[in-house]
Amino acid sequence: PPERKRFYQNVSISQGEGGFEINLDHRKLKTPQAKLFTVPNEALAIAVATEWDSQKDTIKFYTMHLTTLCNTALDNPTQRNKTQLIRAAVKFLETDTVCYRVEEPAALAELQKNEWDPVVAWAEKRYNVAIGSSTSILGPNIPASTKETFVSHLASYNMWALQGIEYVITQLKSLILSLGLIDRHITVEKAVLLSRLEEEYQIQRWGNVEWAHDYDLCELRARAAAGTLFVHLCSESLTVKHKLLQD
Amino acid sequence: MAALGSPLRTLRGLLRELRYAGGRAGRPYRDTPAYQHIVAAFRAHRVTSEKLCRAQQELHFQAATYLCLLRSVRQHAALHQEYHGRGERSPEEVAGLVGFRLPQQPGGKG
DSSP, X not given: OOOOBOOOSOEEEEEOSSSEEEEETTEEOBOTTSOBOEESOHHHHHHHHHHHHTOOSBOOGGGOHHXXXXXXXXXXXXXXXXXXXXXXXXXXXXXXXXXXXXXXXXXXXXXXXXXXXXHHHHHHHHHTOOOOOBOSTTOOOOOHHHHHHHHHHHTTSOHHHHHHHHHHHHHHTOHHHHHHHHTTSSOHHHHHHHHTHHHHHXXXXXXXXXXXIIHHHHHHHHHHHHHHHHHHHHHOSTTOOTTXXXX | OOOOOOHHHHHHHHHHXXXXXXXXXXXXXXXXXXHHHHHHHHHHTOSOOGGGXXXXXHHHHHHHHHHHHHXXXXXXXXXXXXXXXXXXXXXXXXXXXXXXXXXXXXTOOO
């Protein structure tokens, strides 16, 4: 299908009853399910407006990650409630990238140990849980108490932030790396590097292919950055509209 | 706390990305809400005392994350244009690749 042309001159934000709205000329932005697009936080609204204003001749929706995240939060197309989102997030721990180790080649196993052990140790210390790692095909054996700790930690986030958290986890394939980002322990670039450790290892060995590797790298960085920013902006107590964020 | 480097460098990088992202020629990027919001936020959190340290770090992390977002989106879009932007070849072009020509069928396909 042909790309949609940019049909608006000016992008602005305004404050309505439900939160901040995005105006494309005189039209108010709506979600895919035709709801009024409102966000609880002014900085987030500005960033979304910037995405729309950055479009040149055609609208490249695949570059508008914050808009997409807001649409997901507003429409909730998968119809999941808070409990289901949290369960999906914590379930990732069973196949968490940084816990799932190889035995060969030795160089990769060593790299995983050196790069991933510290972040697992950080999570264990920070949350006072046992996680460990495993070379078994079944993955690590996560104690129930560990899962419960993470479930109750995630329950402290509101629905919007949780959508963002679950998104980052799905992109990075790791609950631990996502927590590292949300807790500001590692940068997005570092989290993506750790998530793609095996790819990076193979690239070092066999060479880089720009149209595939760099393409994937930039896309993952963009998505992880968008998700992290989204979580932080939706968790800020100052400008949160509690009405909008009710679970 | 993540290794973020110099806040000034992050700020400069951010403002540069906003300049690149400016969609509409004729509207200076300094007039945009994003530019003004970022500059105001950095000004408000200037170093004055120890107590602001945590708020500063949070702002810096947020700024660095937003910088990563803008930069990565720009780089990804550039790669997309360069390698994936041309779409599919038409049937005529595909035939031409191996030296064939599509048959002319007056009255259309059967």
